[in-house]
Amino acid sequence: MDYQAVLEEVAAHARPFVRQGRVADYIPALERVSADRFGIAVADIHGEVYGVGDWEVPFSVQSISKAFSLALVMAQSHGGHDDGIWRRVGREPSGTPFNSLVQLEAENGIPRNPFINAGALVVTDRLQTLTGDASTSMLHFLREESGNPDLAFDQSVADSEAEHGDRNAALAYFMASFGNLENPVPSVIEHYFWQCSIEMSCRDLAVAGGFLARHGLRADGSRLLEAREAKRINAVMLTCGTYDAAGEFAYRVGLPAKSGVGGGIIAVIPGRCTLCVWSPGLDARGNSVAGAAALDHFTTLTGWSVF
Numbered sequence: 101m102d103y104q105a106v107l108e109e110v111a112a113h114a115r116p117f118v119r120q121g122r123v124a125d126y127i128p129a130l131e132r133v134s135a136d137r138f139g140i141a142v143a144d145i146h147g148e149v150y151g152v153g154d155w156e157v158p159f160s161v162q163s164i165s166k167a168f169s170l171a172l173v174m175a176q177s178h179g180g181h182d183d184g185i186w187r188r189v190g191r192e193p194s195g196t197p198f199n200s201l202v203q204l205e206a207e208n209g210i211p212r213n214p215f216i217n218a219g220a221l222v223v224t225d226r227l228q229t230l231t232g233d234a235s236t237s238m239l240h241f242l243r244e245e246s247g248n249p250d251l252a253f254d255q256s257v258a259d260s261e262a263e264h265g266d267r268n269a270a271l272a273y274f275m276a277s278f279g280n281l282e283n284p285v286p287s288v289i290e291h292y293f294w295q296c297s298i299e300m301s302c303r304d305l306a307v308a309g310g311f312l313a314r315h316g317l318r319a320d321g322s323r324l325l326e327a328r329e330a331k332r333i334n335a336v337m338l339t340c341g342t343y344d345a346a347g348e349f350a351y352r353v354g355l356p357a358k359s360g361v362g363g364g365i366i367a368v369i370p371g372r373c374t375l376c377v378w379s380p381g382l383d384a385r386g387n388s389v390a391g392a393a394a395l396d397h398f399t400t401l402t403g404w405s406v407f
């Protein structure tokens with residue numbers, strides 16, 4: 101496969117969609133990002149990386165971090181007993197927006213899945229218990245997997261998230277009232293905001309997500325996850341990774357994917373490669389418009405999907 105040629109064609113196809121979405125404006129630090137950006141990268145399972153456009157420009161990973169925090173929690177609790185976390189968070193699509201509160205009361209403080217905010221807060225809480233420092237352990241992991249030692253938190257994004265974080269705080273306090281958090285709410289939301297604020301490029305994310313395509317093997321060949329655990333994360337990404345658009349995304353793209361309101365989306369082709377696309381303009385559900393168009397075109401051109 102001539103990845104470079106495919107990416108060029110995908111980028112040409114996606115360009116007209118770049119200005120169609122709306123840049124996230126719930127915090128000033130994200131609102132400042134130029135809507136014109138577009139980049140896409142592919143990392144194959146052997147470590148070769150290809151990219152087009154703004155593929156080396158760092159952006160705010162936001163909810164893409166939710167896939168990595170789940171992987172880290174599963175990696176620390178495996179040996180056949182990953183049900184610890186699954187007693188506290190479900191694995192069903194929510195059909196509601198990523199920051200919705202409505203299901204939590206009826207479902208006793210157990211979030212539908214780890215990729216909506218409530219679920220990610222529970223996962224971060226678990227990671228905090230397991231590591232003593234959830235956000236730093238994720239940053240270190242991402243530096244190692246991406247091979248980029250310069251990865252860092254964006255302090256202005258993290259501060260801005262905290263300043264405008266009433267809804268996430270409400271989710272966390274509500275779950276705490278059901279006994280579904282182990283650590284104090286202020287510390288859980290702080291680590292969650294730091295994780296969201298990590299800046300990475302398409303290159304960094306495609307490479308760092310390689311273990312999902314390598315059935316759980318890390319970049320250095322050591323095992324992070326059992327093959328069945330990697331399979332499970334991919335399954336939850338497919339069904340829940342793009343929030344209340346996951347059905348539409350599976351229909352159009354047919355790949356496990358995780359999006360973030362920074363405009364990034366990672367997608368996995370198990371056994372082959374990991375992709376990351378970035379364009380800040382979002383649709384009403386918080387997914388990158390040009391990013392979705394690019395992944396749609398990529399799977400159309402290559403004929404690769406999990407189906």
Ligand SMILES: NC(=O)CC[C@H](N)C(=O)O
Nearest residue numbers: 162163198296360361386
């Ligand atoms: N969908 C997202 O990327 C949401 C992340 C964002 N920081 C929030 O918590 O609201």
